[in-house]
Amino acid sequence: MDKIVVLASAVGLIGLIYWFFLGKKDEGGAVATDVKIKVAGGYSPALVKIPAGKEVTITLTRTDPTDCLEEFVIPDLKIKRNLVMNKDEVIKLKISKSGKYEFHCGMSMYKGAIVAV
Numbered sequence: 001m002d003k004i005v006v007l008a009s010a011v012g013l014i015g016l017i018y019w020f021f022l023g024k025k026d027e028g029g030a031v032a033t034d035v036k037i038k039v040a041g042g043y044s045p046a047l048v049k050i051p052a053g054k055e056v057t058i059t060l061t062r063t064d065p066t067d068c069l070e071e072f073v074i075p076d077l078k079i080k081r082n083l084v085m086n087k088d089e090v091i092k093l094k095i096s097k098s099g100k101y102e103f104h105c106g107m108s109m110y111k112g113a114i115v116a117v
């Protein structure tokens with residue numbers, strides 16, 4: 001009987017460890033109000049988490065001369081910005097409704113998303 005209890009708690013603990021480490025990775029990092037995204041051959045990070053209902057600053061820095069990356073679009077928020085090479089573009093926003101807001105370059109080749117939680 002004791003062995004079963006030990007085994008059950010060991011399995012439970014392993015599950016908890018997996019959940020803790022792997023679960024977090026899937027969510028794309030911690031919730032932040034000051035987000036920096038590098039734009040070069042795509043977006044890094046491509047998935048950012050922000051708190052819903054709070055003012056958030058997103059800073060985009062483009063170091064890739066690819067024409068199409070010049071345009072940055074968040075369709076659901078009606079945001080469209082031109083990213084000048086090596087110059088920070090600051091977007092301030094407040095998303096009241098939690099959810100996933102996708103963004104992409106001018107021709108939707110590169111994609112990412114903002115998740116408001």
Ligand SMILES: [Cu+2]
Binds near residue numbers: 068106107108109110
């Ligand atoms: Cu593109």
